[in-house]
Amino acid sequence: MKSKDKTAKYKPAEDREKDLKLALYRIQRGRSHSGETKVSIAAVAREAGVSTALIHNHYQSIAEVIREVQGRSSRAMRDVKHQDLIAERKKSQAYRQEIKELSAKVARLASINEVLLDENGVLKAKLNNRSVVDLASKKPQ
Structure with missing residues (x-):
């Protein structure tokens, strides 16, 4: 008979x-029996x-x-994450382009720097008053 009571x-x-x-529904309408005011899984369970x-x-x-009532539904969260991913990919693409441009600038500046160092020497x-041979002014024959 105990098993009957359990079931x-x-x-x-x-x-x-x-x-x-x-x-x-009661929590949403402010008529909770347990005093819950915010909608959450724990609140609904209580x-x-x-x-x-x-x-x-x-x-x-x-x-x-x-979760939907909380604004955290799986679909909404997925959509937000997808939008964040798209934004981060755009940023990443812009950063890669900037790195490419800056690398080209560094290469140009390094070349200019080498020329200036040579001219400075x-x-x-x-x-x-040392005798110096200017390699840049000599023409190949």
């Missing part, structure tokens, strides 16, 4: 789902007198409705 505690899934929906694991594991559709040598 009597469990409600059919349809009734439990109805209880969860009513608990969500209001309905069940565990959060029960909602997560057996009533995923209710959990999704709760020639001018210092002329200043010290």
